[in-house]
Amino acid sequence: MTRQELFSAIQRKRSFLCVGLDTDPSKIPGQLNGDVLAFNKAIIDATRDYCVAYKPNTAFYEALGLDGMRILKDTIDYIGKEHFIIADAKRGDIGNTSGYYASFAFHTLGADAITVAPYMGADSVQPFLNYPGKWAIVLALTSNPGSDDFQHGAVGDAAPLYARVMQRAQTWGSPEQLMFVCGATHPEKFAELRQLAPEHFFLVPGIGAQGGDLDAVCRHGMNAECGLLVNSSRGILYAAPDAGFAEAARAAAHELQQQMEAALKNYLP
Amino acid sequence: MTRQELFSAIQRKRSFLCVGLDTDPSKIPGQLNGDVLAFNKAIIDATRDYCVAYKPNTAFYEALGLDGMRILKDTIDYIGKEHFIIADAKRGDIGNTSGYYASFAFHTLGADAITVAPYMGADSVQPFLNYPGKWAIVLALTSNPGSDDFQHGAVGDAAPLYARVMQRAQTWGSPEQLMFVCGATHPEKFAELRQLAPEHFFLVPGIGAQGGDLDAVCRHGMNAECGLLVNSSRGILYAAPDAGFAEAARAAAHELQQQMEAALKNYLP
Numbered sequence: 001m002t003r004q005e006l007f008s009a010i011q012r013k014r015s016f017l018c019v020g021l022d023t024d025p026s027k028i029p030g031q032l033n034g035d036v037l038a039f040n041k042a043i044i045d046a047t048r049d050y051c052v053a054y055k056p057n058t059a060f061y062e063a064l065g066l067d068g069m070r071i072l073k074d075t076i077d078y079i080g081k082e083h084f085i086i087a088d089a090k091r092g093d094i095g096n097t098s099g100y101y102a103s104f105a106f107h108t109l110g111a112d113a114i115t116v117a118p119y120m121g122a123d124s125v126q127p128f129l130n131y132p133g134k135w136a137i138v139l140a141l142t143s144n145p146g147s148d149d150f151q152h153g154a155v156g157d158a159a160p161l162y163a164r165v166m167q168r169a170q171t172w173g174s175p176e177q178l179m180f181v182c183g184a185t186h187p188e189k190f191a192e193l194r195q196l197a198p199e200h201f202f203l204v205p206g207i208g209a210q211g212g213d214l215d216a217v218c219r220h221g222m223n224a225e226c227g228l229l230v231n232s233s234r235g236i237l238y239a240a241p242d243a244g245f246a247e248a249a250r251a252a253a254h255e256l257q258q259q260m261e262a263a264l265k266n267y268l269p
Numbered sequence: 270m271t272r273q274e275l276f277s278a279i280q281r282k283r284s285f286l287c288v289g290l291d292t293d294p295s296k297i298p299g300q301l302n303g304d305v306l307a308f309n310k311a312i313i314d315a316t317r318d319y320c321v322a323y324k325p326n327t328a329f330y331e332a333l334g335l336d337g338m339r340i341l342k343d344t345i346d347y348i349g350k351e352h353f354i355i356a357d358a359k360r361g362d363i364g365n366t367s368g369y370y371a372s373f374a375f376h377t378l379g380a381d382a383i384t385v386a387p388y389m390g391a392d393s394v395q396p397f398l399n400y401p402g403k404w405a406i407v408l409a410l411t412s413n414p415g416s417d418d419f420q421h422g423a424v425g426d427a428a429p430l431y432a433r434v435m436q437r438a439q440t441w442g443s444p445e446q447l448m449f450v451c452g453a454t455h456p457e458k459f460a461e462l463r464q465l466a467p468e469h470f471f472l473v474p475g476i477g478a479q480g481g482d483l484d485a486v487c488r489h490g491m492n493a494e495c496g497l498l499v500n501s502s503r504g505i506l507y508a509a510p511d512a513g514f515a516e517a518a519r520a521a522a523h524e525l526q527q528q529m530e531a532a533l534k535n536y537l538p
Contacts, residue, residue: 022366059362063369065377066342070335090362092386093328094413097291100332108334117361119388119408121415139388144363146390149437150430158425168418 001084001112002133003176003201007225009052009084014261016226017253018053018086018203019043020233021075022060027238029245036064039245040075043237046250050257053084053229055203069109076110084229086137086203087111095123102128113137115181115203118165122172129173136178138169141193143183143206166196175199182221184212184230190220194227201227207256208235214256218263226268232256270353270381271402272445272470276494278321278353283530285495286522287322287355287472288312289502290344291329296507298514305333308514309344312506315519319526322353322498324472338378345379353498355406355472356380364392371397382406384450384472387434391441398442405447407438410462412452412475435465444468451490453481453499459489463496470496476525477504483525487532495537501525 010016021043025034032038044054056075061068076085087109091101098116105114105128113135116125128136141151141162153160166180175197182193184206193202202221206212207230214230221228232252240248270278279285290312294303301307313323325344330337345354356378360370367385374383374397382404385394397405410420410431422429435449444466451462453475462471471490475481476499483499490497501521509517 057362057366059360059366059369059373062338062373062377066339069331069338073335088362090386090389091328091359093326093357093359094411094415097326097328100328104328104331108331117359117386117388119386119419120359120411120413121418121420123413123415125415142363142389144389144392146363146392146394149390150388150433151390154427154433156425156427158423161419161430164419164423 003225006052006084006201010226010264013050013052013257014264015050015052015257016228016230016260016264017051017256018055018229018231019047019051019236019253020088020205020231021054021056021237022233023237024060025064029242031243037071037074041078042246043249044079046246047236047253048083050250050253051083053086054079055086055088055231057088073109084113085111086113086115088115090115090117090139092117092120092124094120095127098124099127102131106131106134113179115139118169122168125169126172129177134177136173137203138165138178138180140166140180141182141186141189143185143210143212147183147186163196166193170197170200175201179203179229181205183210184214184217185210187213187216187220190217194221194223198223199227201229204228204230208232214259215263218267222263222267222269224269226264230256230260272494275321275353275470279495279533282319282321282526283533284319284321284526285497285499285529286320286525287324287498287500288316288320288505288522289357289474289500290323290325290506291502292506293329294333298511300512306340306343310347311515312518313348315515316505316522317352319519319522320352322355323348324355324357324500326357342378353382354380355382355384357384359384359386359408361386361389361393363389364396367393368396371400375400375403382448384408387438391437394438395441398446403446405442406472407434407447407449409435409449410451410455410458412454412479412481416452416455432465435462439466439469444470448472448498450474452479453483453486454479456482456485456489459486463490463492467492468496470498473497473499477501483528484532487536491532491536491538493538495533499525499529
């Protein structure tokens with residue numbers, strides 16, 4: 001999916017919602033007997049009108065055992081081609097090895113994008129950029145408490161690490177193939193983040209359970225092609241604990257879509 | 270496996286060799302018809318006398334498709350309990366998600382250790398430290414060219430990023446549960462790296478195809494419990510391209526073991 005196609009989907013749906021398919025079998029309603037694929041299908045059916053992207057986190061599928069990747073693949077196949085699909089895998093290794101991860105995400109799984117950890121530098125990220133129409137989403141400023149440990153750098157540093165990652169990564173790939181992960185738990189940073197990468201899409205986790213501020217992110221972070229994919233996982237997947245889970249997920253996704261429609265009206269330049 | 274057990278194995282075998290099982294089906298001798306498990310078993314049989322550890326890189330098994338993790342699990346089962354087994358996965362995510370990766374590596378696969386990327390900080394690493402007898406091996410200074418991009422920091426920085434990672438990570442876990450990846454392609458750094466973490470084991474890639482200097486690594490990096498696991502992958506796996514591959518792998522592992530025996534005599538304090 002190209003950047004233009006993604007922006008067209010955002011305009012058509014008046015939404016830049018990404019639904020995080022981080023499915024925990026212990027949180028699935030009892031009636032499904034722990035059937036993750038059945039749960040995912042119900043969530044996808046309930047939410048597909050209100051979102052433009054899905055983001056399964058590979059860890060949740062590895063946790064299902066040796067068949068987990070098959071369940072992930074079946075989930076991705078069920079989503080189909082209308083949505084942007086992100087394998088949230090946070091991979092990264094020396095060059096030839098990253099190439100294998102890219103092949104798995106893009107060919108075996110059929111994802112449009114994969115999240116990538118930048119610690120190992122250029123040759124660990126570049127193999128993900130060799131696939132036309134596919135995307136690498138590089139961790140910049142993440143939403144978790146541990147983002148304080150290294151991403152901001154130390155007192156006396158020339159520039160925060162996240163800024164250096166964003167600047168350097170732009171020499172590796174264009175806004176047509178590279179996005180950045182910028183956590184909604186740092187809303188005060190979004191003006192700076194947008195200045196660092198004016199044209200790139202940001203994948204924004206941290207709304208909902210993690211406490212991020214959607215309006216502040218949009219006010220400071222939106223660009224002329226929206227430039228934001230805002231993720232919600234737990235707030236949608238587990239909106240209700242029992243038989244009504246799909247309806248509740250649909251309502252939660254709809255509510256976010258409406259907030260996003262308002263944000264597009266207010267902040268799209 | 271405890272640190273003492275690992276050091277005992279090193280003393281008994283007079284080796285601190287780790288064999289990297291980064292098996293590429295296109296490089297397997299034709300007689301095996303691309304059977305990665307059969308190749309791995311032959312390599313393990315050929316090398317187990319000369320090494321104390323095996324390190325399969327998960328990317329190579331993901332590249333085999335949806336059944337790749339089963340081949341990895343069968344490989345790990347075949348190695349057995351006498352060797353230290355490292356899942357080279359370079360994982361890392363927000364806390365609860367890293368916990369799933371830990372469960373996969375330690376329970377599903379049965380590895381002793383997993384490599385972990387530190388970019389996301391404390392809560393992304395700590396879930397790997399909740400398993401008694403299991404290890405997290407944190408990327409510090411990697412062996413690839415991209416290690417120059419961020420790990421050394423920028424001009425004017427208070428301290429290189431790799432040093433900050435090593436200092437901070439020591440507040441998360443003890444030398445009984447935490448190791449660091451330190452690439453042999455930076456032999457001139459090993460005195461400093463050892464000073465930063467006097468007691469921790471280092472997993473050292475970059476010997477062989479990547480050009481690292483084994484003697485320099487040992488001279489500057491060895492501590493009283495050896496403190497080094499030096500990896501070789503391609504130099505052993507593909508020592509010969511045809512029917513004699515296993516014998517050639519054995520010879521290559523034996524040669525490294527003999528260099529390591531000499532290094533233990535020369536440098537073990």
